[in-house]
Amino acid sequence: MFYEKYPAIVGSDVAGDVEEVGEGVVGFKKGDRIPKQLSYSQAASIPLTLATAAIGLYANQPSGIGLNPLFNHTSANYSGQAALVIGGSTSVAIQLLRYVKFGPIITYASGRHSEYLKSLGATECIDRNQVSLSELPEVVKKLTGGVQVKVVYDAISNNDSQLAGYEILAEDGGMVLVTGENKLQEKIDATGSKKTVVRVFAYPFMPAIQEFGKAMYKNLTKLVEDGDLVPNRVEDLPNGLAGITAGLERMKKNQVSGVKLVAYPQETS
Numbered sequence: 718m719f720y721e722k723y724p725a726i727v728g729s730d731v732a733g734d735v736e737e738v739g740e741g742v743v744g745f746k747k748g749d750r751i752p753k754q755l756s757y758s759q760a761a762s763i764p765l766t767l768a769t770a771a772i773g774l775y776a777n778q779p780s781g782i783g784l785n786p787l788f789n790h791t792s793a794n795y796s797g798q799a800a801l802v803i804g805g806s807t808s809v810a811i812q813l814l815r816y817v818k819f820g821p822i823i824t825y826a827s828g829r830h831s832e833y834l835k836s837l838g839a840t841e842c843i844d845r846n847q848v849s850l851s852e853l854p855e856v857v858k859k860l861t862g863g864v865q866v867k868v869v870y871d872a873i874s875n876n877d878s879q880l881a882g883y884e885i886l887a888e889d890g891g892m893v894l895v896t897g898e899n900k901l902q903e904k905i906d907a908t909g910s911k912k913t914v915v916r917v918f919a920y921p922f923m924p925a926i927q928e929f930g931k932a933m934y935k936n937l938t939k940l941v942e943d944g945d946l947v948p949n950r951v952e953d954l955p956n957g958l959a960g961i962t963a964g965l966e967r968m969k970k971n972q973v974s975g976v977k978l979v980a981y982p983q984e985t986s
């Protein structure tokens with residue numbers, strides 16, 4: 718993998734102003750910054766989260782399930798089709814499904830985030846503290862009243878969430894996994910199912926996905942300015958790089974929920 722030896726650059730999400738433009742770079746000039754309404758922390762929360770959800774949902778197979786490969790507003794319209802986001806607090810997937818007009822958009826997340834997730838486009842929120850993953854298929858079936866779920870975005874991707882999502886998915890539907898092993902391909906191969914399952918790799922710079930990556934970044938400013946993409950909620954960590962250790966400890970203890978932690982390296986003392 719990329720980061721097995723130190724020193725290594727272990728992250729790529731940053732925000733700032735353009736200080737200098739390199740030779741051959743077009744579309745940028747000195748002094749450019751992110752859209753005015755965003756703080757640097759909010760902007761820094763966008764690149765990886767957007768790339769993960771966008772490649773998984775919009776890019777063509779095998780990178781994604783191909784819902785909007787040109788990344789535009791007009792060519793993709795899935796109104797009347799149901800989608801499910803497992804682990805919806807990650808937030809971007811819900812908004813990208815709203816952007817291509819899915820409805821209903823059901824999400825499975827902590828109940829305390831329901832109002833927030835509805836403000837981003839979820840139409841139904843299932844509280845993961847009230848309903849287990851094994852119960853989820855039954856609960857979703859009741860909610861949709863038999864309407865098939867064409868898309869499942871699984872932001873958890875453990876064994877239980879994969880099985881639940883797969884059971885819920887329509888026979889011609891597409892499912893996105895974000896981490897771990899794809900436990901479902903064997904099932905698909907064994908049964909001859911037409912379901913599609915992809916495991917996303919959120920790196921829009923690979924040759925196979927570069928054109929999609931360009932379209933995504935070209936659209937990003939407008940998405941944010943139009944309010945189609947609201948950045949994640951963020952919390953600034955204190956003490957520059959030193960603050961990251963405490964942040965990681967909180968993540969290990971599952972004490973970070975529905976928010977991205979942001980560090981300011983220049984504040985390191």
Ligand SMILES: NC(=O)c1ccc[n+]([C@@H]2O[C@H](COP(=O)([O-])OP(=O)(O)OC[C@H]3O[C@@H](n4cnc5c(N)ncnc54)[C@H](OP(=O)(O)O)[C@@H]3O)[C@@H](O)[C@H]2O)c1
Binds near residue numbers: 827974976
């Ligand atoms: N493939 C790639 O290239 C790629 C790129 C980026 C990220 N990822 C992966 O994508 C996943 C999501 O990333 P993220 O940044 O959105 O993570 P996150 O902010 O840490 O977590 C997202 C949400 O998952 C929910 N959650 C955690 N454990 C759960 C469980 N056992 N059951 C149900 N829900 C659970 C929590 O929801 P509540 O707050 O609602 O409880 C949490 O807010 C991570 O595993 C990350 O490693 C993959």
